[in-house]
Amino acid sequence: MKKVSKILVTSAEENIRIDRWFKRHFPTLSHSFITKLARTGQVRVDGARVKSSTRLKQGQLVRVPPLKVEVKSKKHRNIPDLSKDQISFIRSLVIYMDDDIIVVNKPPGLAVQGGSKTLFHLDGLLNGLKFGGLERPKLVHRLDKDTSGIMLLARNSFSAAQLISSFRNREISKVYWALVVGVPKPRLGEINAPISKKKKFGIEKMSVERWNGAEAISDFSTIETAGRHVSWLALRPHTGRTHQLRVHCSLIGTPILGDFKYGGRQAFIDGVPGTRNLHLHARSLEFKHPSGKKKYFVASLSEKMNQTWQFFGFNAAKTFDAFSEWETKGKIKCLSLHE
Numbered sequence: 311m312k313k314v315s316k317i318l319v320t321s322a323e324e325n326i327r328i329d330r331w332f333k334r335h336f337p338t339l340s341h342s343f344i345t346k347l348a349r350t351g352q353v354r355v356d357g358a359r360v361k362s363s364t365r366l367k368q369g370q371l372v373r374v375p376p377l378k379v380e381v382k383s384k385k386h387r388n389i390p391d392l393s394k395d396q397i398s399f400i401r402s403l404v405i406y407m408d409d410d411i412i413v414v415n416k417p418p419g420l421a422v423q424g425g426s427k428t429l430f431h432l433d434g435l436l437n438g439l440k441f442g443g444l445e446r447p448k449l450v451h452r453l454d455k456d457t458s459g460i461m462l463l464a465r466n467s468f469s470a471a472q473l474i475s476s477f478r479n480r481e482i483s484k485v486y487w488a489l490v491v492g493v494p495k496p497r498l499g500e501i502n503a504p505i506s507k508k509k510k511f512g513i514e515k516m517s518v519e520r521w522n523g524a525e526a527i528s529d530f531s532t533i534e535t536a537g538r539h540v541s542w543l544a545l546r547p548h549t550g551r552t553h554q555l556r557v558h559c560s561l562i563g564t565p566i567l568g569d570f571k572y573g574g575r576q577a578f579i580d581g582v583p584g585t586r587n588l589h590l591h592a593r594s595l596e597f598k599h600p601s602g603k604k605k606y607f608v609a610s611l612s613e614k615m616n617q618t619w620q621f622f623g624f625n626a627a628k629t630f631d632a633f634s635e636w637e638t639k640g641k642i643k644c645l646s647l648h649e
Contacts, residue, residue, distance in 0.1 A: 314375055316372065317371070320448050321368045321449040328363075352373075352375040355373070400432075400435040414439075415458070416432060417458055419455065444466075448465075448467070449461075450464050458592065483546070486546075486592050488559065490564035490566050492564040496642055498633075500530075500641055500642065501530065501561065501644055501646075503523075503526055503645060504518065504521075505557050516553045517557065528558045530543050530644070531632040531636075534624055536624075557572055567579065568589050594608045
């Protein structure tokens, strides 16, 4: 690289140290040289000086000075060539595409990013969605492995920066569908309950933390019920905390069907198909396209999840505005731990 460049931090690089970020992109650089670049101010993040131990956030721009190395190759990035079946699979998930974005419907069970025990994941399949483009599509947000539904990808760095900013500034409206055990009271409302990560018996999970937790706000509306056993909810998160909707649903006494982690035994119903699968689906996204136009997309339920909807007599194909009732009644605060 003979010129100064700026590289966007992706969601896959969230929270890694800047020295390790450099080793990913420029594997031939020594640690002492990377530390020197940071110490002398040649490396900057969003225009500010940083230490080599500084942790990065998605959407930041890293200033890279002229270097006598090449950007890390596909071989070094551990991105293998995809098989025809893998390419066919990832392309079958696409529900919309233009020059700037790709919208996919992620199936339940597909991890968004890899880990020590996760070799098959969405991020590893993104080369199959280049469609002749110069850049590899970029993740701009995440879904849990067991959560299905709509995901937005950026086809270039400019679009990625715009969309990441929109997510961070809460300018993107997301609605989820869930089947929960029981019927919430009231049937629609707002949950304002801060949450934080806790570790107990070696297991990490999110939990409500009234005083020191991160702000977490969710709206819910009951679409239909099957007696007192199961409710079909629409959920609208205003913040993006890990497992937020799962924690909030459990907090009001209606855990998501199949969510043992936060609902325990109460989250299962004997005789229900797929009762041990998490019944949480990212249904829709409304956002401003990088072109400036408003866009709205919906993702249909997976075949297995739709079977559960049908089992309870719910029609997932009907159209409605789950939160329209608030326009006449106003928002109801179901639970607020800040008051």
